Amino acid sequence: MPASESSRVGKWSEQEVLDRIEAIRRRAPRLRDEAINMAHGAGGKATHTLVEALFRPAFGNPSGDAALLSLEGRTLAVTTDTYVVSPLFFPGGDIGELAVNGTVNDLAVAGAQPLCLTAGFILEEGLPVETLRRVTESMAAAARRAGVSLLAGDTKVVPRGKGDLLFLNTTGVGEVRQPERLGLAQVRAGDAVLVSGTIGDHGTAIMLARGDLDLETDLESDTAPLHELCSAALEAGDVHLMRDATRGGVATVLNELAAEAQVAVAMREQEIPIRDAVRGAAEILGIDPLYMANEGKLVAVVAAGDAKTVLAALRSHPLGEQAAIIGEVRAEPPGMVFMHTAFGGSRVVDMLIGDPLPRIC
Amino acid sequence: MKFVDEFRDQGVAAALAKRIATESSGHDWKVMEVCGGHTHTIYKYGIEDLLPPNVELVHGPGCPVCVIPMGRVDDGIAVAKTDGVIFTCFGDMMRVPGGDGSLLDAKAQGADVRMVYSPLDALKIARQNPDREVVFYAIGFETTAPSTALTILRAAQDHLPNFSVFCNHVTIVPPMKAILDSPDLRLDGFLGPGHVSTVIGIRPYEFVAKRYGKPVAVVGFEPLDILQGVYMVIRQVNEGRCEVENQYRRIVRDDGNPRALEVLRQVFKLRPHFEWRGLGFISLSALALRDEFARFDAELRFEVPGVRVADPKACQCGEVLKGVLKPWECKVFGTACTPETPIGTCMVSSEGACAAYYNFGRFSRAESRLKVLQ
Numbered sequence: 001m002p003a004s005e006s007s008r009v010g011k012w013s014e015q016e017v018l019d020r021i022e023a024i025r026r027r028a029p030r031l032r033d034e035a036i037n038m039a040h041g042a043g044g045k046a047t048h049t050l051v052e053a054l055f056r057p058a059f060g061n062p063s064g065d066a067a068l069l070s071l072e073g074r075t076l077a078v079t080t081d082t083y084v085v086s087p088l089f090f091p092g093g094d095i096g097e098l099a100v101n102g103t104v105n106d107l108a109v110a111g112a113q114p115l116c117l118t119a120g121f122i123l124e125e126g127l128p129v130e131t132l133r134r135v136t137e138s139m140a141a142a143a144r145r146a147g148v149s150l151l152a153g154d155t156k157v158v159p160r161g162k163g164d165l166l167f168l169n170t171t172g173v174g175e176v177r178q179p180e181r182l183g184l185a186q187v188r189a190g191d192a193v194l195v196s197g198t199i200g201d202h203g204t205a206i207m208l209a210r211g212d213l214d215l216e217t218d219l220e221s222d223t224a225p226l227h228e229l230c231s232a233a234l235e236a237g238d239v240h241l242m243r244d245a246t247r248g249g250v251a252t253v254l255n256e257l258a259a260e261a262q263v264a265v266a267m268r269e270q271e272i273p274i275r276d277a278v279r280g281a282a283e284i285l286g287i288d289p290l291y292m293a294n295e296g297k298l299v300a301v302v303a304a305g306d307a308k309t310v311l312a313a314l315r316s317h318p319l320g321e322q323a324a325i326i327g328e329v330r331a332e333p334p335g336m337v338f339m340h341t342a343f344g345g346s347r348v349v350d351m352l353i354g355d356p357l358p359r360i361c
Numbered sequence: 362m363k364f365v366d367e368f369r370d371q372g373v374a375a376a377l378a379k380r381i382a383t384e385s386s387g388h389d390w391k392v393m394e395v396c397g398g399h400t401h402t403i404y405k406y407g408i409e410d411l412l413p414p415n416v417e418l419v420h421g422p423g424c425p426v427c428v429i430p431m432g433r434v435d436d437g438i439a440v441a442k443t444d445g446v447i448f449t450c451f452g453d454m455m456r457v458p459g460g461d462g463s464l465l466d467a468k469a470q471g472a473d474v475r476m477v478y479s480p481l482d483a484l485k486i487a488r489q490n491p492d493r494e495v496v497f498y499a500i501g502f503e504t505t506a507p508s509t510a511l512t513i514l515r516a517a518q519d520h521l522p523n524f525s526v527f528c529n530h531v532t533i534v535p536p537m538k539a540i541l542d543s544p545d546l547r548l549d550g551f552l553g554p555g556h557v558s559t560v561i562g563i564r565p566y567e568f569v570a571k572r573y574g575k576p577v578a579v580v581g582f583e584p585l586d587i588l589q590g591v592y593m594v595i596r597q598v599n600e601g602r603c604e605v606e607n608q609y610r611r612i613v614r615d616d617g618n619p620r621a622l623e624v625l626r627q628v629f630k631l632r633p634h635f636e637w638r639g640l641g642f643i644s645l646s647a648l649a650l651r652d653e654f655a656r657f658d659a660e661l662r663f664e665v666p667g668v669r670v671a672d673p674k675a676c677q678c679g680e681v682l683k684g685v686l687k688p689w690e691c692k693v694f695g696t697a698c699t700p701e702t703p704i705g706t707c708m709v710s711s712e713g714a715c716a717a718y719y720n721f722g723r724f725s726r727a728e729s730r731l732k733v734l735q
Binding site: 338 | 410
């Protein structure tokens with residue numbers, strides 16, 4: 001609404017109310033829930049609160065897709081991820097391929113060359129061995145494609161009804177050649193924000209594959225290893241930060257970036273690549289592709305002067321043909337992500353609240 | 362995307378915005394969009410950025426989730442917690458706070474609460490689970506009521522013994538009347554609800570123009586629809602007209618959808634009274650199942666507390682729903698009441714004025730606009 005200067009709540013003007021809200025939002029989040037609900041796993045605000053208010057105080061770890069360790073002069077990146085996707089097989093991939101690519105990507109966006117993985121299997125009594133065989137073969141194929149070895153594994157079986165057929169965990173180790181290059185501290189106003197291709201493919205494909213919605217498309221998950229694309233970006237120019245826009249989508253990644261680096265991100269709706277099938281499904285279901293998961297899309301923050309060269313490098317790789325510059329980093333207002341709509345207006349793009357989505361990764 | 366992008370064209374929008382600026386100059390305008398779907402569109406596309414400062418959009422009561430009183434949420438939770446029940450509802454409804462938690466909390470505590478996109482999905486679940494009681498928590502205006510009615514007719518046809526509906530359907534005209542009767546309001550006209558009007562047509566709003574002297578434009582949900590609707594309302598006043606215009610002709614017929622209306626009459630009757638969140642009890646404003654469909658009525662089938670729960674004292678949803686307060690003018694807006702921990706219903710649904718403003722509009726204000734729009 002247009003700001004009418006005369007309107008006040010008690011002593012507060014609209015601007016003061018909004019400033020007070022931003023101050024509250026900058027406070028460390030408090031976990032008020034008494035029980036875990038699905039929103040805590042959706043990758044949005046509730047997940048963020050769980051991590052910030054429970055895990056981080058207990059473990060004292062830094063943020064990012066992977067942790068960096070120094071070992072005899074070399075820097076290693078370590079990351080772990082767990083996969084509970086339903087259905088296990090979906091158009092464009094399956095849980096096994098996802099589990100390898102997902103962890104490879106967490107290493108790749110940290111600037112690491114992925115080296116090896118371990119795998120943990122939680123199997124439900126009654127799971128067909130044939131299913132497990134297919135998943136295992138798919139993991140092996142994905143590992144070959146990404147050039148990583150599967151070093152070690154573990155298997156547990158839970159009684160029927162205590163798991164959903166198959167849960168997977170993978171832990172990955174990679175080597176970082178230039179550990180100082182990437183990081184929140186490098187992000188500065190003026191940097192360009194790039195995505196490596198169409199957004200929302202994976203999340204939408206999974207939602208539709210579950211069959212509850214009776215929508216049919218030929219949409220496939222975009223699951224793919226990003227290590228080559230990440231290397232190409234790093235070689236092409238001054239990349240300041242890379243993120244893998246999985247659960248919670250591009251909007252969540254940018255909100256985390258804005259909050260942690262205390263910068264603003266301005267997106268231009270017209271520049272964001274989205275497939276028609278994804279836009280159509282989102283339109284019908286009342287969801288926003290910006291919050292839909294990707295499993296093979298890179299978000300890169302790049303020095304303004306190098307944005308075009310990095311874009312060209314991404315576009316020359318088969319996984320980055322539809323890469324685009326979707327916005328830029330600004331100094332004000334810190335912590336906020338907003339979008340210039342294709343209609344000519346503007347709006348805030350907040351973190352995902354709640355859990356409108358089924359399990360997707 | 363065909364048939365959608367045409368209604369979001371930036372060039373057309375800019376031209377229309379210019380015409381609104383010319384037509385509205387010299388006078389302050391307040392136009393209420395009745396429907397929550399419009400509120401959502403306004404914020405999602407940043408439409409207020411295209412309006413001149415003397416034209417203000419006031420957000421009305423037509424958000425289905427926002428008008429559900431706490432007592433009805435508690436009743437739903439009581440049904441959901443009953444042994445053997447699969448409780449189905451639309452996604453938004455799950456986060457609405459009752460007197461003691463939401464349906465999402467009940468789910469976390471073990472209740473089998475499932476999100477559906479259509480009442481027919483609930484029917485499907487009932488067929489797949491013949492040994493369970495499946496309840497659909499029906500909300501919404503005349504837009505969603507026909508699909509609930511059809512679902513009940515289908516359940517009756519198939520003699521489905523394990524399906525019932527907890528009916529909270531409401532009608533749009535009584536709350537509009539309540540707003541028009543409220544003394545503390547100054548409005549120049551209304552954007553009439555597009556989806557509701559596909560069912561009821563545009564004639565039910567004639568009293569707004571005739572008796573209350575306020576022009577109405579029934580509009581669609583694309584951003585250009587809204588801009589055009591604003592223009593039509595202002596032009597009516599300037600030309601000395603006061604009528605109900607139909608901007609949404611591509612969907613809405615003046616007489617509505619007779620088949621849908623017939624299905625509504627067949628399945629539902631008017632309740633003598635129904636409590637609206639923030640607006641209090643309004644006579645003849647909600648629907649209940651007719652006696653012939655009593656076996657599908659979850660209110661009769663299950664024991665529910667049926668207690669009226671007073672809104673939290675700090676909550677000013679009523680004033681927001683009536684358009685008396687802007688979302689940010691509420692005392693708890695964005696501080697105690699946020700989308701993660703909503704106190705009032707307007708902060709829950711993406712169609713709620715507070716949630717829309719909090720999620721999308723928090724920076725759409727003069728000072729920040731200067732900072733970010735350069």
